[in-house]
Amino acid sequence: MSEARGVQRTYLLLTLLSTLAASFIWGINTLFLLDAGLSNTEAFAANAFFTGGQVLFEIPTGVVADTWGRRASYLLGTATLLVSTLLYVAMWRVHAPMWGWAIASILLGLGFTFFSGATEAWLVDALTFSGARDTLESVLARGQTMAGVAMLTGSVMGGVVAQMTDLGMPYVLRSVLLGVTLAVAFVSMKDLGFTPERGKSPLEMVRAVVRGSLDQGLRNPPARWLMLAAPFSMGVSMFTFYALQPYLLQLYGDTRAFWISGLAAAIVAGCEIVAGLLAPHVRKLFSRRTHGLLVATALGVGCLALIGGTTHFWVAIAALVVSALSQSATRPMRQAYLNGVIPSGQRATVLSFDNLMGSAGGVVVQPALGRVADVAGYASAYVVSAAIQAVSLPFLVLARREQAPSDHIEGEE
Template sequence: MLNVGAERPPPVVAKYYLYQATATYGLFWPVFTLFLLRRGLTYTQIGLLGSVSAALVVVGEIPTGYVGDRVGRRNSLLVGAALMTASVFGFVAAHTFPVFAALYVVWGLGMAFRSGSGDAWLYETLEERLDESAFTRVRGRGGSVNQWVSAGSMLAAGVLYSADPRLPFLAGGVVLAAGIPVLLSMPQTDHHTDGDALGVRDAVPVVKRQLSRPPLRSTVAYLALFFGVASAADEYIQPVAVNAVGLPESGLGPLYAGFTVAAAVASYYASDVERLLSTQWAVVLVPALVAAFLVVPFALPVAALPAFFVLKSARSAVAPIANGYLNDHVDAAGRATVLSAASMTYALVRLPLQPVSGVVADAATPVAALAALGGLLLVGGAGVFAWEPPAAPTTGDGSATE
């Protein structure tokens, strides 16, 4: 048995890490909201753009997951990389809300092709070639590679933006495009063959059966609320840091680099967090901590920066733990379809959160929008837990243990 946690990982794992290094938005993400505001968009319109992307995920996740099950996880990742690269280059020339909306459609489709297939590819590759029990560790460390590369590139984002607002997107598109040859060098998995693949008529019943049973249903609901709030809160980091905290625009790159370093450390040690707290309590308690931190800046604006560090770190730690839990609890046949359906649920929750929080930010302040999102996560998360504890251990027949 190969040790996938060794200092020199097996070649297939090294290729996965290299792919994660190219799947970064670090060159443009620290200035993205400012770029949209500079192009004349309002907070409400920016929120609506997020909803456009989320709507595409809702509409496209099951079909794109089905494509991943039929034609292969790697091929689905290739389509996603190509679409996301095209959308980033498109931002360079966009100046109106309809054009940005069209580019978000392309971006959303790219995300949909990637979301279910990426984790399915990794899990099945480990299962076939190494050891699937290492999923959380490899997924977490791959996320850490992505975050470290993002941190380094973020240092250049503000400088590029100051020189020309288009430069971060040109450079970012080149990096995303570099992921295509890396993906071509990665192996296919065997679970997309005719014997294992779902038919079109089989896909929806499988999704319904697997995601409607406890504890997967409450786990997906809880994670959807957490990831939805985290995505909506992400939109306000730049205006809050600049306007409420007083950080200069040139400091956004280093700030985001700091966020990303913290997130990289959290992702790298995700499996340790899981061992320390257990899978269930890692999934439950970390989002609750985020919710509490988001409320504090309403009374103390300077606390927004620590809250953002907690937000970024928590999301990076929870993602591999949650994805490992879901992979462990779904069948091999249709895995990408079911994981895409989970992502679709996340997007369905995000769909109203971003424009509604944008209305709050326009009517009051971005800090007030953050507090509202934190309160929603606290109350909603408590409601889900009272209904059915998420990520509960299961017995051999798949039912939750007490």
């Protein structure tokens, strides 16, 4: 059991470091892009190029995870994020043209695709191999709490640092933390319970990954409906999170109060912490995981509409808290449901494909909503976001009808 505890410690430490590094810029990223000379449409187009990079590289990096190993994929992702973050800083200083931001954003997307699927697959296989007694859902909930602590700390510090220095300094601090993450992962992360599949050509592996994604993903009904819901829910969440930065400043009445942007990200992080702690209790409120997902999504739709419909800063903050709590509390349910309907051999592949589906939605949704914000304002963009997210509800109903074994909570230890 000591090996299982070691796996959990490594997972939680890497979650802490990587989220802390990433969150230094989450509170001010949109302001950073606008300060670099981009319009709202261009800023969210840069974010769309980021998610486009995720779509483009999800399958090739899934091949890396399944051939070179999950550890190798994680190390490559950290190194890529480090380089592309420094590139962001350099372009901000020279007010680079849009094509430069497009390239750098695609590289950032590449870095995160090395993480997606591989990290969670590493955890699941290593826990199974080491005979862990804790359920996957409980470990994921602890990871979410750790991520919330890191996000709370990083987003507040990022906003304060930007207020005291400039909007580029949080990116420099992010680069330093990514270097620390790279060193820790190199020393402590080991592939357990998984043997990389070697001997095939890269093209053969890509074909195998595509087949696995289709067979265990879109052709697997319980997984299919969750994946088809992802473009509408995840695509909207990317926009609404980053749009909070300038929109809350607008509602607050001071466009230079960068700490407000950090506060918004900190609220989301605080909700992550609380939801992670409450997750074991929240799951007892539902007999099935899809029930929890439906309730959380419906609450999210209503909160987005309220954020767009109000002119009061604190009403928007209250709606943000309710939305963030409901989404965070049910995220482990979604992960447990999906992991329960895919086999170990294709886990990294299918999880990466699930992320790809969400990223594909972001490629279309973010620039479209950015254009709405340019033409009609952020309030209108949030109302449109609510309508788009509502489209995911029918897919969750279809997932519920599949009666998947991992959907049922009653009777689980």
